[in-house]
Amino acid sequence: MNLDDLVFHPWTVQGPREVPTLIGGSGSHVFDADGRRYLDFSSQLVFTNLGHQHPRIVAAIKEQADRLCTLAPGLASDVRGEAARLIVEVAPEHLGHVLFTTGGTEAIEHAVRMARLYTGRPKVLAAYRSYHGSTSTSIHLTGDPRRWASDTGAAGAVHFFGPFLYRSAFGSRTPEEECERALAHLGQVILLEGPSTIAGLVLESVIGSSGVIVPPPGYLRGVRELCDRHGIVYIADEVMVGFCRTGAWFGVDHDGVAPDLLAFAKGVNSGYVPLGGVLVSDAIYDMFTKRPYPAGMTYSGHPLACAAAVGAITAMHEEDTAAAAARLGADVLGPALRKLAENHESVGDVRGIGGLWSLELVRDRQTKEPLVPAGASPADNAPMVAVAKACLKRGLLPLVQGNRVNVAPPLNVTDTDAAAGLAILDEALSVADAYLS
Known part of the structure; x- marks a missing residue:
């Protein structure tokens, strides 16, 4: 029996889910029951500002x-x-x-x-x-x-x-x-x-x-x-x-x-x-x-x-977490995410500040048509689900909302971990690009 099936989950259709069961964490990472590490690029729902188990x-x-x-x-x-x-x-x-x-x-x-x-x-x-x-x-x-x-x-x-x-x-x-x-x-x-x-x-x-x-x-x-x-x-x-x-x-x-x-x-x-x-x-x-x-x-x-x-x-x-967050945005996340946008046609816009950023995914950069519509049905939301699964498969916990991939790691994330997460995101965005053809 999967104990997770007994839980009534918010904001989702009820039933069996394909998500890892997480049992531990440290810094910018969490671990599942099999010992697999995931880099948390979401700070959960943007709240673990100081990471896990500080x-x-x-x-x-x-x-x-x-x-x-x-x-x-x-x-x-x-x-x-x-x-x-x-x-x-x-x-x-x-x-x-x-x-x-x-x-x-x-x-x-x-x-x-x-x-x-x-x-x-x-x-x-x-x-x-x-x-x-x-x-x-x-x-x-x-x-x-x-x-x-x-x-x-x-x-x-x-x-x-x-x-x-x-x-x-x-x-x-x-x-x-x-x-x-x-x-x-x-x-x-x-x-x-x-x-x-x-x-x-x-x-x-x-x-x-x-x-x-x-x-x-x-x-x-x-x-x-x-x-x-x-x-x-x-x-x-x-x-x-x-x-x-x-x-x-x-x-x-x-x-x-x-x-x-x-x-x-x-x-x-x-x-x-x-x-x-x-x-x-x-x-x-x-x-x-x-x-x-x-x-x-x-x-x-x-x-x-x-x-x-x-x-x-x-x-x-x-x-000095405030200064660390400012540097994270100005020197690490902002420049790298703008570079990703240059390499992926599905990225229509890059926005953010400090430790909170977003890639808005579109079908066409000129018309700005979202990759998935607002309030998308499960069938219409397939492209974003595919992007999220691509991240998870590679060991990255993403924060996918609407037609956006938000990037919000712990504010004390190391530059090495941030670079690793951005590299995974680069690969996952190729999945989004495939929906444009």
Whole structure:
């Protein structure tokens, strides 16, 4: 009996699967039951920022487990407070408090709830190319096809086009044009929806699983200005890109802006124990010094998860992970992926920053027709499945989403391992090229 068959798996058709059973890991590699090594070019779902079995994180969890494994959220905890201190210290200005959750989806849910309570308004704006989670509010805010099956159209979510020069909705030819036109479009959406009805705007600081789209310089500053002008709470979704993934502690740091609320998870402790949270601005925090916040979670600020965060953030400081990620993108991944694009007709675009990159695969570079359509059926998705299998066969764990192969290794991956992974990806892309003939 395959025990994996007893598990109900998210985001997939149920039934027997052709995936390796992984039982161990170290650094940028994981191992299956037969001892075969796989190079993790996905950081799982872009969360093992410090790789697998990092000794400082493992030691922190073990030490906390020996002292106190769990504690109700209403009681004071030394490790919970220390985790909050370390997070606040690296956060943008005026984000002085942390509501801990067990993951990113919960963080978005609570950030939206805070925005609505703070403003007394119902609507929330979100971009079309986005992913914010799979619970009720967060899936309605999600802008890509993962929303379709659950969208009731009744959650107060309003979508807009963010900047995306490769597939510009505005006919732009330069990053500057795209920035200007995307902000003008967003301003129009706000006016047409009615500023007095909009509680918040939730935006991934770098679009993650919906395309790895880096905003042009000035765009996030423009969003901040629009929110200030209309009294809208700016919620930065940093679940995927926070904690050094982009080469800075947070994605908003690249544009020098501070949101009102910032949702985080994943990289905060490399995913070793489930943890997320919301960084809360001083103004919103002050409102809840006069009234209780009407929500909570049994495992908010779980001691083992917070201990993992203390270990991870300490290691990020010691290893200068932000600088390492910036170098990884500028000197290793970016140049190599652009070279791959020159050699493979199926690659239509290369995008990324720091330790998060994407190859967008197309049938025709001129028309930009995707290799597989959005929301593709299993039959239509065959080319991307073939690419993923080609990677696995060669010992590479890929991150394939839609018509994209995303590249997101641990931020402390060695140059040698990165080169090995890129060589495997080079071979796998030949499989994609074969679908063009």
